[in-house]
Amino acid sequence: MMFRIQPAMLKIVAAAWLLGATGAMADTTLEFTQWWEPELPAGSLRAIMNDFEAANPGIKVTLVSGPYATTRDQISVGAATGTLSDVVGLDGAWVNNLNAQNALADMNPMMDASGFDKTQVADIIKVDGKAVMFPVASFVYPVFVNMDLAAQAGVTKLPSTRAEFLEAAKKMTHADKNQYGWVLPLSLQTPSGVQNDLMSWVWASGQSMMADGKPALEGKPVVDMLTFVKSLNDAGVISPGIATKTEQEKVEEFVNDRVGMMIDSLAHVNLIRERNPKLNFDLIPVPVVENYNGKRGLPYASWGIGISAASKHQEEAWKLVQYLMSEKVNAKLVSLANAFPGNVNAKPDFVTSDKAFAKAFEIYKTGYLANEFTGLPVAEDLMTKFDVEAQKMLAGEQSPEQAAANAQKGWMAKF
């Protein structure tokens, strides 16, 4: 039997194919890999993407979401194989490695071509002169103080200097009741305690762990910080189990009234309230060295954003980056994340509605964001090396000077 195609049918099929093909050509689909979606209220990032798609007809966004660690591994492999998504969520600690792999696009030409106002962004992360990342949302790390424990210990004035901090921690410590002044998590499983709980003391006083782009761990700022931490340890004011304590356990101890003070992410405020609604706490900036009156560096972790060098849709990808960095959208995103904005003009709504966040925003505005691990090669490995030397110091195996010198040696091998 012969199969005869009707001419009318053929025309319809051809027209449908043409329509589909042109439609497919008109729509650019951007892939956006990040770990933010699981950490935001369900559906909220997708809603922002839908708004972007409505404002930019012809561009669709596919979200590739996963937990932080999975995303990190996925991005490393994607960078190596040239399959990195068009737009990628970044941690400052990764950008050096990714740049070494030539995986990230330089956003300088895109900014220039589109007349982007660079003064509106809080920071532009550059590696070898290339603008590779914008911090979209920043999670700052102030000191949380348990006000009830402080009042019971007779701490009426919250510490502003390191000496005052030591005194307050001593007063709050009652080892017989399992109550300590401070908590320091230095687990090697997640060595971020080096950045958040140790180096934050250096940055708070406007100091640096670097000099001319190289590590300067043997310098006075880092040695003084280690000496100070050792003095806290010698005074017995740090909650025991330092070498295996994780950030999660740090928060648990604070929530359970077992420590008076901790340096922690503002992102944990809601978690702390959920775990112990009765906990009466306040926030202060990280104390500084004596007689320091300058601006205080505020440690932070951020959700950064960048564009893949291998992306075939860099123009569209830049539109998405611009959109997320714009004042209104950025304010909306950081309000959902309880973070501080990447756009300096954006004002998240929680700073007016919540006392703790309002206080933190005040600290944020009077200081500056500081995290020198951003952009360093193998940042996590550097933290691990420093962590081991700090642990040796706290175990009494070496002095602060030796710890700094050994860490410097380990770091230099990586630069």
Place this chain on the structure above:
Amino acid sequence: MTRQKRSHHRLKRAVAPYLYLSPSLLIIGLLMLLPMVTVIGYSFQNSAVLRRDPSFAGLKHYQAIFADPVFWASLWHTLYFTCMSVVFHMTIGMVFALMLNSDRINPTLRNILRVLYILPWLFTAVIIAVIWRLLLEPNGVVNSVLMQMGIIGSKVEWFSSPATALHAVTFANIWAGYPLFMVSLLAGLQGIPRDFYEAADIDGAKAYQKLIFITIPQLMPIIISISLLDFIWTMQVFPLIWITTGGGPIYSTEVLSTYTYKLAFSSYNLSQASASAVVILLISLGLTLLYIRCQKAR
């Protein structure tokens, strides 16, 4: 039947077994051999995985890990952790198996003990790690009990002190792993003919003599097989150590698995991590060959 047909039939008969085996061979090739060969290949490349055009590195990465004192410390910790675990798994497993096999214990109590003794086997490594972290933390139950009994004068940081951390993780692993021996030996004990013991009773043998001259020789094939398997598995333990100590404090619980993991995902040195993984593979391979030899001897 013509000669051509006969040779065709012979060929079909010769090929048939391989055709039956081909699905398994394909799966083994894809899931085991290919990753293994790839990792071996990475260990001879510079910037493996991270660069699209990695150069040949020769034995550089092997030299680097053999020159690293942390690698040798990890190897020593692995051997200590594994040997102690296997010895205690075997000893505790044997004691409990003998207890559960004994007629002198009330059957109801025996059934209760059977359930209790097997409990650690039901927990995943993560749960075991969390349980022991809570029990052994400075303010945990263990310190509290030991202080009340007057055995220790002050709180011991079991996992956080370099002096005790390796012993503490080994202890947690011993607790988690003895049921394998217990169950295997119990099955073996139940298979020993009673005639042997009756003959020994007639000869006036004492309990320890029956244990040494009947029970242990009869169980020896099981003891050797399970010990070798346990040695191979324990050598590769990762989650328990990672979650309890992360390899610390100060590398005091760093074992080959955590050392390799850190090279890969903390230092992003996947070439050296591959070299370290190949070393683990070679050790495991040696033990596996020993195991196969023992099985053949049986």
